[in-house]
Amino acid sequence: MRMKSVCCLPLAGLMLFGCQAYQPDSLDLARHDAMLQGRNPAAGAVMDYARHLASLDGHTTATYDPTDGLALPEAEVVALFFNPTLRHARLQAKVPAVAAEEADRWEDPQLNIDGARILQSIDKPWVLGGMLSFTIPISGRLGAAKQQALAEADAATLRAFMQERQVVLDLRSRWLEWAALQQRMELTRQYLGELDAMVERVEKLRQAGEIDQLDARLFRIERTTRRGELRVLELQEREAKLALKSLMGLSPSASVRLLPTLSPPAQPLPTTEAVRALLEGHPRMRVAKTEYAVAERTLDTEIRKQFPDITVGVGPGTEEGDSRVLFGLGMTLPIFNANRRAIVEAKANRDVARAAAEAIYEELVGELARTRVAHETAQVRLALLKDELIPLVDQQLADAKRLARLGEFQTLISLEAYTKAFETKLELLEATLKQAQIAHQLQSLLQNELTPVAEKKP
Numbered sequence: 001m002r003m004k005s006v007c008c009l010p011l012a013g014l015m016l017f018g019c020q021a022y023q024p025d026s027l028d029l030a031r032h033d034a035m036l037q038g039r040n041p042a043a044g045a046v047m048d049y050a051r052h053l054a055s056l057d058g059h060t061t062a063t064y065d066p067t068d069g070l071a072l073p074e075a076e077v078v079a080l081f082f083n084p085t086l087r088h089a090r091l092q093a094k095v096p097a098v099a100a101e102e103a104d105r106w107e108d109p110q111l112n113i114d115g116a117r118i119l120q121s122i123d124k125p126w127v128l129g130g131m132l133s134f135t136i137p138i139s140g141r142l143g144a145a146k147q148q149a150l151a152e153a154d155a156a157t158l159r160a161f162m163q164e165r166q167v168v169l170d171l172r173s174r175w176l177e178w179a180a181l182q183q184r185m186e187l188t189r190q191y192l193g194e195l196d197a198m199v200e201r202v203e204k205l206r207q208a209g210e211i212d213q214l215d216a217r218l219f220r221i222e223r224t225t226r227r228g229e230l231r232v233l234e235l236q237e238r239e240a241k242l243a244l245k246s247l248m249g250l251s252p253s254a255s256v257r258l259l260p261t262l263s264p265p266a267q268p269l270p271t272t273e274a275v276r277a278l279l280e281g282h283p284r285m286r287v288a289k290t291e292y293a294v295a296e297r298t299l300d301t302e303i304r305k306q307f308p309d310i311t312v313g314v315g316p317g318t319e320e321g322d323s324r325v326l327f328g329l330g331m332t333l334p335i336f337n338a339n340r341r342a343i344v345e346a347k348a349n350r351d352v353a354r355a356a357a358e359a360i361y362e363e364l365v366g367e368l369a370r371t372r373v374a375h376e377t378a379q380v381r382l383a384l385l386k387d388e389l390i391p392l393v394d395q396q397l398a399d400a401k402r403l404a405r406l407g408e409f410q411t412l413i414s415l416e417a418y419t420k421a422f423e424t425k426l427e428l429l430e431a432t433l434k435q436a437q438i439a440h441q442l443q444s445l446l447q448n449e450l451t452p453v454a455e456k457k458p
Helices: 002-018 029-037 044-055 072-082 084-101 141-207 213-247 272-280 283-305 340-405 411-446
Strands: 110-117 126-136 310-319 322-331
Touching (some): 044 072, 072 141, 084 141, 110 310, 141 213, 272 340, 340 411
Antiparallel strands (some): 110 126, 126 310
């Protein structure tokens, strides 16, 4: 019995040492709300993060200075730092990464204790034995599992990077829409100023009997209509600004000045020879390649699982009072099962991963072709408006004003000239917005750098 006590005490200590204790961590939304309300783009951590981004290869972060307001490049830094979706994606990416660190550990040893009592009347009727068994992984499955886990971690990290790029692309698109709303409101206010002057003049002409009530009312109808549109635009602008704050991870009540811009990125179009290299290195393609690598590593792991590992056991025992040393050796023989189901599933999943990668490549080829044509179309439409239509409506409006000064005021012609000039400017604004948005989409397709922002975040 003394020998058994001496052996059991160290084993009990080892079991306690290897186990972890549960520590609860409550969800405190009140504390998180306080953090949300206190987020500041000018905080030191954000400034350090901006400098960190500027130091990364492939990153073109402009000088970060939020004190004079946030331009679009600066807003992108804030979004990368505070956006809640990105925080969630980064934490999700860490799960397979931390799991990969533990993927090649040996299986825990197994302690088995057997006992028997001899029914015959003898002095020491008990037969006791204990054995501590270890599995020696000679099949190589642990190394294969490690490589599989590392590939899964790489895929998760790349998916987090893709989330970052998507958030930045969404921010750019919404920023351009918000900037277009700002300009549309300004154009509408200018037009209303001209309508106010026209309504006043038309009212004098009506009172003088030079035009009738029906013609005069047309100007008031137009002014009332545009005033209603301006009110809707103001509400839409507030909504768009709140959406931008949400994308940046800021509180709706955050006091931050945003600087509108409708400038498209300066992105030279690549040659035909460079397109394939760009597409093969595109982040979506890299994610697909990594997921294919996961399928390869999974198949390798499942194939190695069919080969047996050796289980070795040793331990003390006693029979009729005599002490003994017990040992055992065992292995699984791959005769009936041999992990066949898992292997054929892994092979099929590898075929699925290959088809997925090929499909993504085809999607990128088609998307790039369509986006380039859309970019050319937007440029042609913008040039047509600027070079041909705008000069015509400006000349029409100038002639209408000249006739009015000469005393030849014609109600319908003047109203049509003012309205057409205003609507053409709005059309030009929409064409500018469309061209800028497509230019950003084209830049995203042609940009194959994938800087590990999430991994290196302070």
